[in-house]
Amino acid sequence: MDDCGSNFAQWKNQCLAKMDLSKKGSIDEDIQDVVRFINLSENFFTTSSCSGRIILIDGASDCQDVQKQNCSWLFVTHQMCHKCDVVSGLERSQGDAVFKFEPFVLHVQCKQLQDAQLLHSLAINSGFRNSGITIGKKGKIMMAVRSTHTLEVPVSHKGQQLVDDHYIDFLVEVANQKMQENLRRIKRFYDSLKSAMHPEKLHSEMPDVAEKKSVYKRRRKRAQERSKAALCQNIKENTSSGESDGLDSGLDLFK
Amino acid sequence: MDDCGSNFAQWKNQCLAKMDLSKKGSIDEDIQDVVRFINLSENFFTTSSCSGRIILIDGASDCQDVQKQNCSWLFVTHQMCHKCDVVSGLERSQGDAVFKFEPFVLHVQCKQLQDAQLLHSLAINSGFRNSGITIGKKGKIMMAVRSTHTLEVPVSHKGQQLVDDHYIDFLVEVANQKMQENLRRIKRFYDSLKSAMHPEKLHSEMPDVAEKKSVYKRRRKRAQERSKAALCQNIKENTSSGESDGLDSGLDLFK
Structure with a gap:
């Protein structure tokens, strides 16, 4: 871990x-x-x-x-x-x-x-x-x-x-x-x-919902991949100290 | 860019x-x-x-x-x-x-x-x-x-x-x-x-505050370094798909 x-x-x-x-x-x-x-x-x-x-x-x-x-x-x-x-x-x-x-x-x-x-x-x-x-x-x-x-x-x-x-x-x-x-x-x-x-539990109990959910899941997966790419890009920037544009991040103020 | x-x-x-x-x-x-x-x-x-x-x-x-x-x-x-x-x-x-x-x-x-x-x-x-x-x-x-x-x-x-x-x-x-x-x-x-x-502007205008702020900035810098390390660790996990523990991230639901 x-x-x-x-x-x-x-x-x-x-x-x-x-x-x-x-x-x-x-x-x-x-x-x-x-x-x-x-x-x-x-x-x-x-x-x-x-x-x-x-x-x-x-x-x-x-x-x-x-x-x-x-x-x-x-x-x-x-x-x-x-x-x-x-x-x-x-x-x-x-x-x-x-x-x-x-x-x-x-x-x-x-x-x-x-x-x-x-x-x-x-x-x-x-x-x-x-x-x-x-x-x-x-x-x-x-x-x-x-x-x-x-x-x-x-x-x-x-x-x-x-x-x-x-x-x-x-x-x-x-x-x-x-x-x-x-x-x-x-x-x-x-x-x-x-x-x-627990999507898998819902699938076994409700076949109709499971069918609808699997279409939904494919759409979600595509959106998720796009989103992850965008987020990773943001995060990459976030961890790079060279990008701060003079901003003081003031992290000690966080509760 | x-x-x-x-x-x-x-x-x-x-x-x-x-x-x-x-x-x-x-x-x-x-x-x-x-x-x-x-x-x-x-x-x-x-x-x-x-x-x-x-x-x-x-x-x-x-x-x-x-x-x-x-x-x-x-x-x-x-x-x-x-x-x-x-x-x-x-x-x-x-x-x-x-x-x-x-x-x-x-x-x-x-x-x-x-x-x-x-x-x-x-x-x-x-x-x-x-x-x-x-x-x-x-x-x-x-x-x-x-x-x-x-x-x-x-x-x-x-x-x-x-x-x-x-x-x-x-x-x-x-x-x-x-x-x-x-x-x-x-x-x-x-x-x-x-x-x-704009901390540098405040510094030149208010010397007392500038002195206090520079102590504050050193403390802040240390806290920021600790925080960045913690955040990077979280972010590293976040971008690794192997860590999802069965959670469906449902990103398509975001507005």
Whole structure:
């Protein structure tokens, strides 16, 4: 095994052996299968995840700091939400409360750039349009699955509710619709992941699909060859220090 | 010039010669300098941008389609907004209106992966935490600058306003604060871009900074050497087809 492979295996073992330090302390129910599937693959492991959540956060009033330190969570669920939970959370607000829907987020460390590219294309095609690749300072290749599909609504100021109960009803309905759509996208992502990573299994189970997929595979193979040629060319340039055109690559800034 | 270089130059010329097909038809005022600066560099060009906007969108009511086709814009500004504009836009709502703040978005095509990495690190360090790299099927390397810093508030349903005028006041204030913070981040990004791409200019103008920067540069150089070694190793693997572990790279799916 070369250096990169052994580094990756070491990172993976270290990461998966670590305690889950999140507030919740466990992987969210709706993504346990997809997280397990990714971690079973030799070329990937997940470093953090959230299936999607509906959350009511209380921030300091008149705080110009955008990051809003010292926020407290008045209510959070990774499932559909009930109006009563939001209303009772809101009653405890002492600052500026914000009602949010935050969609599925998944960070996956990948062995090779081409693994990250595969995952990225599957994420984009499943509706996670803000997904992207990051390459860290030690050569860590990360793929982040992210969506544009959010809700962020101020609902109290200095502890005073800004909206009426009918509006809370409406918000809960909108957030729950977004949660359902989020779950559909996660399923699409998981299905396409299984299909891309175990095509031979699909072939034996579904002969019709197998026939269609083999045509698809030939097309894909040709595209892949063209793409690999283009990528190799780019990569060749990338490793040649004579091509930097005065740019300081600033690699120490990478997280 | 090799294939990649000539491809990149051709893509750049084609892109910059094209008409601006956006609704607005021109580059937003607050990012004209940063866009011009990027396009003057041999290794980059911008393919789309928005400086950030406050927008009121009217979507079809009872529409389960998340993408909400057939939306109309009731109001949009790339500057701070005034309550009267939002109120008069809202009066024209016939469906489900949503008031949004959408932060700075910039798509930059990069010549080499290391150029995208530089830009990505600058974006992350300027506060654009959802930024990421995409590698397309023809080897196009894109860096997207994106932020988590949004606002998305339902304000009417079937043409009926859901919130009162005091709430609109509050929303306008929050959106304007987000717009100001967005401009601060754009400035930070532009300043760090100028500093990273023309370090010698900074050195001659600011001797103290130059001294500090040269220490910083030595550290950076060491980190860069380590990083390049790690990246080369990854890339070597990436171009070797024998390492795929049964993964189908699915490159034809890339946009």
